[in-house]
Amino acid sequence: MKTLKDMGEHNAIAALTANLKAVGDDCAVLPLDDQYDLILTSDPLIENVHFFSETPPERIGHKAVCRVLSDFAAMGAEPQYLVVNVVASPAQDFQTLERIYAEFSSLWEIYGAEVVGGDLAQGPVLELHVFGVGRVPKGKALLRSGAKSGDHIYVTGPLGCSQQTGKQFRFEPRLEWAKELRESGTVTAMMDVSDGLATDLRHILKASGVGAELDSSEIPRVGTLEEALYDGEDFELLFTSPAEFDFPKVGTITGNTEELLLDGNPLKAKAFEHFRK
Ligand SMILES: Nc1ncnc2c1ncn2[C@@H]1O[C@H](COP(=O)(O)OP(=O)(O)O)[C@@H](O)[C@H]1O
Ligand SMILES: Cc1ncc(C[n+]2csc(CCOP(=O)(O)OP(=O)(O)O)c2C)c(N)n1
Numbered sequence: 656m657k658t659l660k661d662m663g664e665h666n667a668i669a670a671l672t673a674n675l676k677a678v679g680d681d682c683a684v685l686p687l688d689d690q691y692d693l694i695l696t697s698d699p700l701i702e703n704v705h706f707f708s709e710t711p712p713e714r715i716g717h718k719a720v721c722r723v724l725s726d727f728a729a730m731g732a733e734p735q736y737l738v739v740n741v742v743a744s745p746a747q748d749f750q751t752l753e754r755i756y757a758e759f760s761s762l763w764e765i766y767g768a769e770v771v772g773g774d775l776a777q778g779p780v781l782e783l784h785v786f787g788v789g790r791v792p793k794g795k796a797l798l799r800s801g802a803k804s805g806d807h808i809y810v811t812g813p814l815g816c817s818q819q820t821g822k823q824f825r826f827e828p829r830l831e832w833a834k835e836l837r838e839s840g841t842v843t844a845m846m847d848v849s850d851g852l853a854t855d856l857r858h859i860l861k862a863s864g865v866g867a868e869l870d871s872s873e874i875p876r877v878g879t880l881e882e883a884l885y886d887g888e889d890f891e892l893l894f895t896s897p898a899e900f901d902f903p904k905v906g907t908i909t910g911n912t913e914e915l916l917l918d919g920n921p922l923k924a925k926a927f928e929h930f931r932k
């Protein structure tokens with residue numbers, strides 16, 4: 656019997672979605688009307704996987720919603736509505752849920768994404784499943800697939816140690832920057848960094864059919880280089896463009912298909928993967 660542990664998250668997703676055409680980016684992009692494309696995404700936030708039992712409720716609420724908002728940013732899109740499924744045990748402290756929902760209201764005031772429904776059901780641990788609906792001007796979503804040889808590679812902020820610093824619970828979804836980047840008309844590929852720069856850049860390389868060279872001295876980091884490359888949950892934007900931007904420029908796209916080099920040497924693949932922990 657083959658299990659998810661044998662396959663790992665990424666192989667399993669690839670196999671399950673092999674025949675699904677719309678799948679593969681941070682959000683799905685679908686035709687809506689003459690002006691806009693529809694943007695859809697969802698993310699589960701699970702106790703002991705994405706947060707701890709002692710994580711303050713406001714931080715849980717922040718991460719649950721802002722992970723989804725970060726996926727909208729990754730497309731250069733505007734989030735509009737959220738639907739939230741809460742799974743919890745009968746012993747769940749109710750005030751924790753009230754504080755999570757108070758955080759949702761605060762985030763609505765800041766980012767304009769309103770919770771318009773959801774569900775509540777019983778399960779073994781606390782889970783928040785957030786579904787997001789939004790839009791982007793027609794044909795303008797920034798995909799992972801447009802990077803070209805010679806493009807610069809940028810990140811919008813420091814990487815690594817998001818667990819130690821608590822950034823994984825406090826990060827700002829980069830919606831404003833994402834809009835400016837989209838409106839510049841020069842960004843060729845974009846995504847957000849959830850699994851670490853080394854893993855997520857590979858997604859852009861694969862989708863775009865290109866390679867990349869990273870320059871370790873240019874990677875903005877909180878701790879070690881290793882942590883910046885592999886920790887994940889930074890929720891910064893990673894994007895490629897031939898234009899100059901006032902963001903850290905960490906490398907260059909090359910024509911060497913799917914080859915990823917760091918200071919001239921092949922970069923090892925290693926990252927958080929569900930079912931392999
Ligand atoms: N269970 C699933 N069913 C259908 N599509 C999925 C499933 N899990 C992931 N995907 C799709 O596969 C792609 C890669 O997923 P993932 O690596 O989780 O991306 P992300 O890091 O942006 O969440 C995304 O386009 C996502 O929508
Ligand atoms: C409490 C806690 N445990 C473990 C981790 C490590 N971790 C959990 S999920 C994850 C990667 C991102 O989560 P995933 O569900 O794969 O999000 P996606 O990439 O699909 O958006 C990491 C680095 C963490 N940040 N916090």
Ligand SMILES: [Mg+2]
């Ligand atoms: Mg995922």
